[in-house]
Amino acid sequence: GATYERLEFLGDRAINVVVASHLYSAHPALRPGPLTRLHSLNVDREKLARAAVAHGLHLFLRHATPFLKQHAKDFAAEIAAYPVHSNGQVRAPKCLSDIVESLIGAVFVDSDGDNEQVWRAFRRLADPLIGPEMVGKQPMMEFNELCRGKMQAKIVKKDWAKSHTVKVVIDGETVAVATY
Structure with missing residues (x-):
């Protein structure tokens, strides 16, 4: 059989294929970088978790996690400040995205691998899809794009400390330092 984890595995791959196919067809002028973004x-986890919460899918899980409903409620409150996507500002509970992946995996199995049926199911769950006009840039991605080809740049930080010091080093010279 099709266990939850096996369906999650399959659903993850099926979602990747149908979304890639849709984006490729819907945006013929986009270059690979923007298509990848x-x-x-x-x-990603946040988009799928948003779909789970929007459709109340987490309410139907049988689980032994006493705080799942509260995690979903907290997540829903946090994403309210970001109507489309938080660009990494909100951490989505993995179990919420797993629900959507396993559901799509079940659709894939039940439809005998019919990508059109998988796409329709995913589209209903994930609506609205994020389009090029809705994309915000992550600060690190924007920094890397700004520096690409012009200079050697890196961010240096130490993750283990209570307070973090981050340095921006360009062409071997520290140009900015911040502690948080």
């Missing part, structure tokens, strides 16, 4: 935003 759109794809990532439409299949």
